[in-house]
Amino acid sequence: MKAWIRFMGRDAAQLRPTVLEALQGVGIEWVVCGAQAPAGLGVLVFNEVDTSTLDAVRDSRMNTMTRVLAVATTSQGLAAGACWRLLQAGASDALVWEGSRDAAAEIAARLERWHAVDRIIESPAVQRRLVGRAPSWLPVLRQLVEVAAFTDASVLLLGESGTGKEEVARLIHELDRRPNRRDLVTLDCTTVVPELSGSEFFGHERGSFTGAANARDGAFALADGGTLFLDEVGDLPLALQAQLLRVVQERLYKRVGANAWQQTDFRLVCATNRELSEQVTQGGFRRDFFHRILSWMCRLPPLRERPEDILPLAQHFLRTLRPDMELELDPHVREYLLMREYPGNIRELRQLIGRICKRHVGSGPITVGDIPPDDRPSSEGPGDWRDVSFAQAIQRALSLGAGLKEIGRSASDTAIRLVLAEEQGNLQRAARRLGVTDRALQLRRAQHDE
Numbered sequence: 001m002k003a004w005i006r007f008m009g010r011d012a013a014q015l016r017p018t019v020l021e022a023l024q025g026v027g028i029e030w031v032v033c034g035a036q037a038p039a040g041l042g043v044l045v046f047n048e049v050d051t052s053t054l055d056a057v058r059d060s061r062m063n064t065m066t067r068v069l070a071v072a073t074t075s076q077g078l079a080a081g082a083c084w085r086l087l088q089a090g091a092s093d094a095l096v097w098e099g100s101r102d103a104a105a106e107i108a109a110r111l112e113r114w115h116a117v118d119r120i121i122e123s124p125a126v127q128r129r130l131v132g133r134a135p136s137w138l139p140v141l142r143q144l145v146e147v148a149a150f151t152d153a154s155v156l157l158l159g160e161s162g163t164g165k166e167e168v169a170r171l172i173h174e175l176d177r178r179p180n181r182r183d184l185v186t187l188d189c190t191t192v193v194p195e196l197s198g199s200e201f202f203g204h205e206r207g208s209f210t211g212a213a214n215a216r217d218g219a220f221a222l223a224d225g226g227t228l229f230l231d232e233v234g235d236l237p238l239a240l241q242a243q244l245l246r247v248v249q250e251r252l253y254k255r256v257g258a259n260a261w262q263q264t265d266f267r268l269v270c271a272t273n274r275e276l277s278e279q280v281t282q283g284g285f286r287r288d289f290f291h292r293i294l295s296w297m298c299r300l301p302p303l304r305e306r307p308e309d310i311l312p313l314a315q316h317f318l319r320t321l322r323p324d325m326e327l328e329l330d331p332h333v334r335e336y337l338l339m340r341e342y343p344g345n346i347r348e349l350r351q352l353i354g355r356i357c358k359r360h361v362g363s364g365p366i367t368v369g370d371i372p373p374d375d376r377p378s379s380e381g382p383g384d385w386r387d388v389s390f391a392q393a394i395q396r397a398l399s400l401g402a403g404l405k406e407i408g409r410s411a412s413d414t415a416i417r418l419v420l421a422e423e424q425g426n427l428q429r430a431a432r433r434l435g436v437t438d439r440a441l442q443l444r445r446a447q448h449d450e
């Protein structure tokens with residue numbers, strides 16, 4: 001495994017031989033770098049948390065696949081505020097280099113775990129299911145992969161409709177490393193009929209109620225050794241939440257009509273597009289049940305917060321819908337897809353691409369005529385990109401005290417980062433799309449790295 005290491009400031013540089021020597025034995029191939037850190041895992045060693053340290057963290061995070069471990073060499077340790085500033089700037093973790101502890105082993109343990117998580121993310125199991133590298137999505141995906149593959153924790157997935165909660169639940173199940181992992185059992189809580197729900201969850205004994213001609217296993221038995229996915233858990237009736245408390249806590253349940261307790265062992269994954277904590281405050285969801293399903297919570301971002309993923313997702317859906325040919329989108333269709341709103345999130349995008357695909361004929365790129373009339377923008381263009389969300393982002397920056405210079409710089413840095421990511425780091429293509437020369441783009445990046 002390879003990782004970069006950068007030393008910032010005089011004091012950190014003085015410790016360089018000691019740090020490098022200690023890090024030699026941890027099984028990582030180190031590449032010592034300067035201001036321009038390569039993509040991938042890395043360690044930033046510094047003495048002080050000042051603007052240049054925070055900028056260095058931000059810069060190295062321009063590549064979304066990069067992860068930075070911030071290591072302070074200060075003898076006084078890291079103040080709490082400094083830790084949070086480092087994390088806000090994009091560091092994945094922050095620790096202090098202390099001779100008294102085996103800091104090298106601590107660093108190696110973190111990098112190895114991050115490396116393992118990223119390898120899983122690159123694997124077909126994840127890639128064929130969940131497309132996207134947006135900065136708002138990747139940290140969520142990393143967290144999900146880590147919880148799924150390295151823990152047996154229950155997971156609560158929050159997010160608007162169509163953001164991929166069910167797809168994520170399937171992935172969590174697939175990544176579960178239990179040796180004899182069994183099935184994924186899904187229960188849609190919106191379709192649970194209160195009168196029959198006991199049997200659906202707990203199973204029943206023969207003759208336990210009218211119509212129970214045979215004994216039957218319920219979801220808790222079927223999910224034994226596997227995963228129980230409670231979709232739309234916010235719709236679970238209150239009375240039923242009370243009945244599920246024990247099995248969720250202790251994995252013990254009784255079949256309807258039985259006296260004996262049964263043991264089961266499943267990973268619980270719950271999903272909802274409701275604001276469960278609000279529902280708890282309003283009395284629509286039991287607080288005790290909420291806390292029992294809350295062991296790990298992940299909020300999936302809506303598509304409007306991950307615009308970088310719109311085109312890769314569209315291409316992915318094209319490939320799955322028309323595996324026989326490599327269909328491309330022409331520039332106007334790309335612009336249309338980027339400007340459009342998606343209240344139904346990824347599901348809406350997938351359905352739209354499905355409609356477009358059905359109309360498209362021939363092997364050439366998809367053109368605006370392939371967009372069904374009802375989906376076309378009402379005005380002549382797909383709308384102004386300086387829309388409400390653009391104004392809101394500026395508003396937020398202003399309220400946090402950012403000035404014109406910082407806002408302008410952030411806007412162009414973001415544009416550069418997005419285009420470079422879309423063009424897989426190809427400087428010439430990125431420069432062409434940004435309407436600047438290669439040299440201007442290089443200079444711009446170099447200024448940034450100073």
Ligand SMILES: Nc1ncnc2c1ncn2[C@@H]1O[C@H](COP(=O)(O)OP(=O)(O)OP(=O)(O)O)[C@@H](O)[C@H]1O
Nearest residue numbers: 129130131160161162163164165166167273346347
């Ligand atoms: N990252 C992704 N990459 C590719 N396809 C995705 C991704 N996320 C979601 N999808 C697809 O989008 C559609 C909607 O996803 P899913 O059903 O998982 O959403 P959901 O959040 O569970 O929605 P709901 O709350 O309405 O049940 C599915 O067809 C799913 O395969």
